Amino acid sequence: MRTNTGSFVPRHTGAVRTETIFHFDNRQGSHPITRSIEVTKGIIRSSSSSGINAEYGGWRIADRSGDLIIYNGNYFDDQLFRLIPHGSNYYEIKSCRHTTHSLAKFDNRDKGVGFKKNREHEDQHWKFVPRHTGAVRTET
Numbered sequence: 001m002r003t004n005t006g007s008f009v010p011r012h013t014g015a016v017r018t019e020t021i022f023h024f025d026n027r028q029g030s031h032p033i034t035r036s037i038e039v040t041k042g043i044i045r046s047s048s049s050s051g052i053n054a055e056y057g058g059w060r061i062a063d064r065s066g067d068l069i070i071y072n073g074n075y076f077d078d079q080l081f082r083l084i085p086h087g088s089n090y091y092e093i094k095s096c097r098h099t100t101h102s103l104a105k106f107d108n109r110d111k112g113v114g115f116k117k118n119r120e121h122e123d124q125h126w127k128f129v130p131r132h133t134g135a136v137r138t139e140t
Contacts, residue, residue: 050079051093063095068103068114090125 051061058072062079071079080096081103093103101115102124116124 049081049083050075051081063098063101063103063115065098066101066115066117086125090127092124093126 053059060079062071078097082094083091095101100117104116104124106112
């Protein structure tokens with residue numbers, strides 16, 4: 001039996017490094033600070049992820065101008081999504097490329113799913129549930 005499981009994984013990973021770029025001890029306030037510094041900011045960390053299929057690892061979901069597609073090829077921005085919390089158990093799956101698009105379930109048919117834009121509705125709220133549950137038993 002085939003499974004329809006998947007996961008959201010970050011597209012890029014990295015390390016954060018902190019470096020002191022300016023230090024001046026003026027606790028007595030006797031010396032005016034006359035030095036100026038210029039700071040260039042680099043990459044901003046994002047909470048976006050790609051949705052990847054569990055069985056076929058290279059296949060990712062994408063928002064192709066409102067159409068939900070599954071893609072196995074080069075990486076594009078339309079494969080990045082954000083999970084926005086709604087209440088305590090539900091999330092809106094929002095496209096990072098088409099920022100007004102959210103994944104929605106249109107009706108009760110298998111293919112009744114895609115992206116809707118500029119609306120807030122419960123058909124755009126998704127709950128992630130574990131596929132299997134278990135119990136821990138301790139014996140002494």
